[in-house]
Amino acid sequence: MADHTFHHALKILEEVCIGCTHCMQACPTEALRVRNGKAVLNKNKCVDCGECMRVCPVNAITVEQDDFEDIFKFKVRIALVPSVFIGQFARNIPTRKIYSSILEQGFTHVYEAEHGVNILINAVNSYLDNRKEIRPVISSFCPAIVRMIQVRFPNLAENIMLLKAPLDIAALSYRKVLNERGYNDDEIGIYYITPCAAKIAAVKSPVGELSSAITGVIRLDSLYNKVYSSIKKEVNSSCIVPEKEQLKPREMTWSLTGGESRFINGRSLAIDGINNAIEFLEKIENGSISNFDFIELRACDESCAGGILSANNRFLVSERLKERAKQYKLDKKEGKIINNKTIRQNTEYLLDHISIDEVKARSGLMLDEDMNAALKKMEKIRQFTNYLPGIDCAACGAPSCKTLAEDIVQGNAKTLDCIFVQYAINRQESSEKMNDQMEKIWGTEKLNKLAGS
């Protein structure tokens, strides 16, 4: 049934928002409207993909994070770092130096989020073997995609792979290791350094899990700024991080496009970009893709290298990571690599906890719980849609004439919100009523300016 407890990481800063409609038109789930001259988000429809944040011309859309000072509530403070964080830095900056600088910010440990990949590769392939009746299986890696399916493609919810993402496996593994070293859970703070809003939402209200092993989230861009300026100032000329386990190339590039699909035994495909993903999900629904075993879908162009909180150009980040992956091979030849044992020692435990529960569809598109009422509403929506001008100008505060028609029928907007309807009536009636209506959408300020007062 409908789940209303979803956490969203995207926030609109009302003081900054100029109500320009850019975000509204970019939203793939029609979750935004303009009211009182400000963008307003419908929480039941938002999937935290962050497309709105990309197009906002005044930075009025932001991603909330946990207060950095919160980490000091914990004795053990772990930065769970995704490989795309390392990809932000030029190749000549050694990974250990980056980690040193993260520790200087107050963390006690730095762990890579992708160490779970090795276990996952085998788990995914046996999952595919055991679920031959479901094709294609859709990756659960990108939380924005999982939510998109829940909201817009409810009949594909059963195609989602019910296995944890690498960061959750890694968090679980490190939590266990620390427990074994004698630390209680309330002494351990695991903070994920996130490249996107979707991962925050996934940590705060996980899909298919009761709670996450991760304590909180820190924005990748904010940590990058701290780390980069400290490296630039050479504050940490000495390296305080000991030689440690290194990410293998496959782990390093897992979050890039094709990172998962390459390891699938069988036919697979990797798709990035939210609109490409939507187009493909439509095809899967039609049943015309059932000869594929596995589809990797990522909301961001260039996958996590292009996350909305990635601090650098997505193509550069991706290229730098691939180059670092090549370096690994050279280092290995020279015997300079330390392999990860922590995860391998815990394989059995992690495999026991790798599954997530069934992913439930959400009612993002539903007009009414009652089908009869929904049918009546749909009929009305069609009538209104035919009546409206069909130019999708957004002056009504809705992204298209069709969405305005839906809003009208759902009681969330008025026919008079349409300036063309107003114009038609205005020729006969006094205009005061229309002005009131326009003020409700655009606020007094914009309209006064137009009126020259």
Next chain:
Amino acid sequence: MHAQYEIQGGDFTKAGLASSEVKKMLKQLNLDPKIIKRIAVAMYEAEVNVVAHAYHGIMDIELNTEKIIIKVQDTGPGIADIDKAMEEGFSTASKEVREMGFGAGMGLPNIKKNADELILNSKINKGTEVKLVFYLNHQ
């Protein structure tokens, strides 16, 4: 509730558009996702058959709380041997059509598998009518 969509024969780039519109409608009605899945597959195959084998078609949707009736009517060559056409793997699709990923001969069998009722009428050199019925026996 009643709606109609046009299907253009031969235009493979637009194959699936009508089905897409209907799918959007169905999702707004709080139907069981499993039924939507069956409807989506059957409807898409019927639409693709018009694109692949006929000249022009209309998809007609009739919908109430009990059932949905989808009629796909086309002007086209018609089907000479319906029993044969219903066989898995039977296809008269040209090499070009196959190369575009259509014409595996599974369309009609898949429609039959997914629809609660399938009624097929065809007249040679006139056209074909595929009528699909789905019962929405939601609890």
